[in-house]
Amino acid sequence: MTASPDNGAAKGEPIFGTLAVVGIGNLGSSVARAVRKYGAVDRVVVADLSAEALARAKELKLADAYFEAPSKAVAEADIVVLCTPLGAFGAIAKAMAPHLKPGAIVTDVGSVKGAVVAAAGPHMPDTVAFVPGHPIAGTEKSGPDAGSSDLFVGRYWILTPDETTDRAAVARVTELWTRCGAIVEEMKAEYHDKVLAVTSHLPHLIAYTIVGTAFDLEGQEQQDVIRFSAGGFRDFTRIAGSSPIMWRDIFLNNREAVLEMLQRFSEDLSYLQRAIRWGEGDKLQDLFTRTREVRRGVIEAKQDKPFPEGGNGK
Ligand SMILES: NC(=O)c1ccc[n+]([C@@H]2O[C@H](COP(=O)([O-])OP(=O)(O)OC[C@H]3O[C@@H](n4cnc5c(N)ncnc54)[C@H](O)[C@@H]3O)[C@@H](O)[C@H]2O)c1
Numbered sequence: 001m002t003a004s005p006d007n008g009a010a011k012g013e014p015i016f017g018t019l020a021v022v023g024i025g026n027l028g029s030s031v032a033r034a035v036r037k038y039g040a041v042d043r044v045v046v047a048d049l050s051a052e053a054l055a056r057a058k059e060l061k062l063a064d065a066y067f068e069a070p071s072k073a074v075a076e077a078d079i080v081v082l083c084t085p086l087g088a089f090g091a092i093a094k095a096m097a098p099h100l101k102p103g104a105i106v107t108d109v110g111s112v113k114g115a116v117v118a119a120a121g122p123h124m125p126d127t128v129a130f131v132p133g134h135p136i137a138g139t140e141k142s143g144p145d146a147g148s149s150d151l152f153v154g155r156y157w158i159l160t161p162d163e164t165t166d167r168a169a170v171a172r173v174t175e176l177w178t179r180c181g182a183i184v185e186e187m188k189a190e191y192h193d194k195v196l197a198v199t200s201h202l203p204h205l206i207a208y209t210i211v212g213t214a215f216d217l218e219g220q221e222q223q224d225v226i227r228f229s230a231g232g233f234r235d236f237t238r239i240a241g242s243s244p245i246m247w248r249d250i251f252l253n254n255r256e257a258v259l260e261m262l263q264r265f266s267e268d269l270s271y272l273q274r275a276i277r278w279g280e281g282d283k284l285q286d287l288f289t290r291t292r293e294v295r296r297g298v299i300e301a302k303q304d305k306p307f308p309e310g311g312n313g314k
């Protein structure tokens with residue numbers, strides 16, 4: 001099931017000429033590194049509004065050319081990958097639209113799909129194909145140093161084309177991310193947003209809540225929570241350390257699905273609360289047995305580690 005590359009760069013003919021990354025942070029730099037390592041494109045250009053991120057990307061030699069304005073970077077691109085926080089997608093799409101090459105493909109890595117299609121889609125010229133996408137891979141870190149060429153190896157990359165999307169463009173984007181090691185699947189944007197609300201957005205919200213609760217404790221108690229940080233809390237602090245801007249935008253852009261899942265979660269939490277209050281150990285044990293099975297399933301699907309076995313951090 002795992003896609004082609006081992007961790008020594010498997011190569012073939014480049015799939016695209018020039019690839020433009022807009023937003024050279026964790027995901028953008030992972031895309032830049034991966035397409036180069038796996039020989040998927042001839043040339044990489046990047047745009048980022050942060051002078052600091054651009055300077056660091058240059059030091060790391062992540063691309064062949066660097067621009068502040070997306071309009072400059074996309075002018076020569078055969079494929080553009082939007083890798084900024086979601087809140088910027090609409091404005092970037094509008095600004096770059098007049099400068100896109102006819103025949104170019106625009107795709108993205110945004111964690112929510114419905115809102116992205118709504119914000120960016122209407123700005124796309126008819127001469128360009130827009131293929132929304134989302135790699136289910138990442139870490140809590142931000143910036144160009146955080147990326148890895150192996151981030152996508154063995155991980156799912158979901159595309160959410162609709163009935164108007166150019167199928168040839170979908171096929172080329174599929175080929176691109178498959179070359180970088182991902183397992184590409186298609187689904188409807190709305191379905192994607194519902195599934196990710198449970199598997200990614202809600203866990204982050206829970207982590208933010210628990211760590212926030214600990215932070216709100218007074219004086220000595222707060223210090224001791226950090227000092228004696230047990231495994232469970234420690235794991236929550238990792239994802240609660242994720243980018244505040246990225247996660248603000250995810251919750252603002254997947255409001256309905258997150259609120260729906262949060263409602264179900266609250267009901268399930270009340271059930272456990274009652275079971276603890278009334279000493280109903282059988283109910284607790286029954287649920288914990290079923291959740292153990294879920295964990296087994298994740299391990300069997302090889303989705304339990306951020307990087308592949310022996311995968312590099314860069
Ligand atoms: N981090 C993850 O685990 C992860 C995983 C999958 C998808 N994503 C998605 O990837 C995207 C980027 O996340 P990240 O973790 O790489 O964030 P990041 O903070 O590491 O990088 C974002 C970059 O975008 C730049 N940027 C912001 N606004 C811009 C604009 N208007 N024009 C140009 N550049 C701009 C920032 O300067 C920064 O360099 C988000 O949409 C997120 O939902 C993230």
Ligand SMILES: O=C(O)C(=O)C[C@]1(C(=O)O)C=C[C@@H](O)C=C1
Pocket residue numbers: 110111135136137138139140199200201239242306
């Ligand atoms: O492992 C992590 O640090 C992540 O948060 C990565 C993670 C996830 O929830 O799995 C976060 C957001 C994404 O859109 C995709 C991946």
